[in-house]
Amino acid sequence: MFQRRKDIIYVVLAGIFITNALVAELIGGKLIYIGDVVMSLGILPWPIVFITTDLINEYFGEKGVKKLSFITAGLIAYTFFLLLIGLQIPAVKGDELITDEQFSAVFGQSMWIIVGSITAFLVSQLIDVTIFHFVKNRTGKKMIWLRSTGSTVISQLFDSFIVLGIAFWLPGKIDTKMFIASALTGYTVKLLIAIGLTPLIYLGHYLIEKYLAKDGK
Numbered sequence: 001m002f003q004r005r006k007d008i009i010y011v012v013l014a015g016i017f018i019t020n021a022l023v024a025e026l027i028g029g030k031l032i033y034i035g036d037v038v039m040s041l042g043i044l045p046w047p048i049v050f051i052t053t054d055l056i057n058e059y060f061g062e063k064g065v066k067k068l069s070f071i072t073a074g075l076i077a078y079t080f081f082l083l084l085i086g087l088q089i090p091a092v093k094g095d096e097l098i099t100d101e102q103f104s105a106v107f108g109q110s111m112w113i114i115v116g117s118i119t120a121f122l123v124s125q126l127i128d129v130t131i132f133h134f135v136k137n138r139t140g141k142k143m144i145w146l147r148s149t150g151s152t153v154i155s156q157l158f159d160s161f162i163v164l165g166i167a168f169w170l171p172g173k174i175d176t177k178m179f180i181a182s183a184l185t186g187y188t189v190k191l192l193i194a195i196g197l198t199p200l201i202y203l204g205h206y207l208i209e210k211y212l213a214k215d216g217k
Contacts, residue, residue: 005212010060014068017052020045021072022079025117028163029109037185038178040164042117046156047193053125054148055204057132069125073118080114083107116166124159131155148201152194160187 028042056065087108091100128151135147160183169179 005214006059009208009211010056010064013052013056017049017056017068018072018075020048020052021121022076024049025076025079026107028117029106029113034185034189038174038182039186039189040182043186043190046159046190047197050128050148050152050156050190050194051197051200051204053128054132054151054201055208057129057136057151058144058205059208062129062133065125065129069122069129073122076118076121077114080109083109112171113167116163116168119166120159120163123162124155127158128152128155144201144205145198149195149198153191156190156194157187160184160190 024042024045026042027044028040030041031038032041033039053065056068087100087104091098091103093099131151131154132147135143135150139146164174164179164183164186168174168182169176174182
């Protein structure tokens with residue numbers, strides 16, 4: 001381990017991937033307005049997850065992404081488990097200290113949100129990696145933007161509807177009209193950000209290739 005530069009690249013990408021996925025889950029309970037439509041704040045870190053997913057796909061293949069996705073899903077579940085324990089432990093009372101109510105309001109996400117988040121994450125990642133390699137097998141090393149953006153376009157459509165459907169629509173927190181509007185808005189925002197960050201995919205490729213060239217890959 002760490003004998004090759006490629007090992008270091010995987011650890012760095014995995015760290016960025018896991019960090020952004022966990023942050024997205026922790027802040028996902030906050031809903032914000034985009035115009036007149038409600039959207040989860042957890043959408044914001046996901047474009048970084050898209051970029052790292054594509055780079056891991058490119059250099060470590062389908063197995064590399066799938067293994068990391070299942071590990072990350074396990075870590076998300078573990079994070080929620082620790083928060084669940086923390087919610088049961090009484091807070092110290094005092095001026096300007098965080099109260100149990102405040103802690104619960106921020107981290108006391110319902111089981112529906114947890115299930116929706118993990119399910120949407122795994123489904124979208126598996127769809128993403130499948131489409132990515134389907135396109136790559138037909139285009140070779142060309143058209144990086146097509147496999148990166150194409151896999152994101154499809155996978156995030158599923159992600160947007162699954163997470164909101166399980167977390168907010170099924171338990172009756174939002175009606176069908178708001179569910180569809182919010183899912184489409186969130187999907188559009190993620191897609192626009194992902195497309196806007198496409199140059200970072202090429203920059204990532206350039207930096208990784210340059211870094212790996214020093215030890216002959």
